[in-house]
Amino acid sequence: MIKNYDVIGDIHGHADALHRLLARLDYRERDGAHRHASRSVIFLGDFIDRGPEQVEVLRVVRAMAGAGTARAVMGNHEFNALGWATPDGAGGFLRSHSEKNEKQHAAFLAQIGEGSRGHHEALAWFASLPVWLDLGGLRIVHACWHAASQACLAATCLDSAGRFHGEGLRKAYRSGTPEHLAADVLLKGPEVRLPSGHSFRDKDGHTRHEARLRWWDREATTFRLAALGLEDRRSELLDDPVPAECRYEEAIPVMFGHYWLSGRPQLLSPTASCLDFSVAKGGVLTAYRWSGESVLSNDNLVWVAA
Ligand SMILES: [Mn+2]
Incomplete structure (x- = not known):
């Protein structure tokens, strides 16, 4: 049976x-969880x-997951939250409590109450999230579908449901x-190191020496073409080929978030849809209504303003 999924x-x-997005998609809250x-x-x-x-977002999402009306994968912010709260056994934490990391996480810690029961419950739920979902005709991951990395984590860090186990989380932070x-x-x-002497400022003003790769773009065969966000500076980038294993060239559609895209939501390709259109930066919260198709369509994108 093909399932009908609304990917958010x-x-x-x-x-x-x-x-508002759940209402637009015809989900109604009943017995404590949104349902369709x-x-x-x-x-x-x-x-x-x-x-x-953030607390209300977790309430809604966790209620849906508990009621079986939603599934979820882990994002880097949930991975970071686990690392922030997990002692490293040497007096520190898996994720350093640096000024930069604290700034990124401060709103969450203030809203949920660092060390509170709610915080511990949230962490337990984050730990229960798989890193990816393979739904047969549809693939789901936060940032990149990459078979070699999946095999590497599955071998030593994840349980049979694709979730980090305690030792696996430690390993992934080493x-x-x-x-x-x-x-x-x-x-x-995936990121690539820029040629020596080259850097750029990211959205938070941090100096970066690595560029993200347009791994979903079959035409992006060189680092010059594949560097995301540096499309106007291609002449400065190396013309070396991107290894084929870094490009997604399969026929099964893949959906992901993470990339802070802007503007009117649209597909990246007929088999790749990034659904992060920067609701946290005044953009839109976006969903793709998938009903089993193997060729994605812009007509199935739905969004609401921030
Ligand atoms: Mn992310």
């Missing part, structure tokens, strides 16, 4: 937009950080390991 992008604490007569939701992760109503790189690729997307 990064929410980042914008509960008001989430409520013939469809269910897949959330792409990044429920928290930045936005004003800098320099294949598991660390694999978690980065799946949850944050």
Whole structure:
């Protein structure tokens, strides 16, 4: 049986937009959870950080997951939240409590109450999220579908349902390991180091020496063509080929979030749909209504303003 899925992008604490999007998609709250007569939701992760109503977002999403009207994958912000709260056994935490990391996570910690029962419940739920979902005709991941990284994590870090186990989370945080790189690729997307001397400022004003890759773009065969967000600076980039295994060339549609796209929502290709259109930066919260098709259509995108 083909399931009908409404796939929803990064929410980042914008509960008001989430409520309006669910209403637009004909979900109604009944017995504590949003439900639809013939469809269910897949959330792409990044429920928290930045936005004003993160606790309410978690209430809605967790209620749906508990009622079986939604499934969800882990975003890098949930991965970060787990690392922030997990001692590293050497007096620190898996994710360093640096000023930059604290700033990124402060709104969540303030809203939920750091160390509170609600915080612990949220962490337990984050830990229960799989890193990706393979739904047969549809593939779901927060940032990048990458078979080699999936195999690497599955071998040593994940349980049979694709969720980090305790030791797996530690391994994925150990800098320099294949598991660390694999978690980065799946949850944050593959990056390439810019030629020496080159850098750019990202959306938060941080200086970056790596560029994200347009891994979903079959035409992006060189680093010059594949560097995301540097399309106006291609002459500065290397013309070296991107390894074929870094490009998604399969026929099964893949949906993901993470990339802070702007403007009117549209597909990246007939088999790739990024559903993060920056609701946390004044953009829109976006869903794709999937009913089993193998060729995606812009007609199935639905969105609400922030
Ligand atoms: Mn993200």
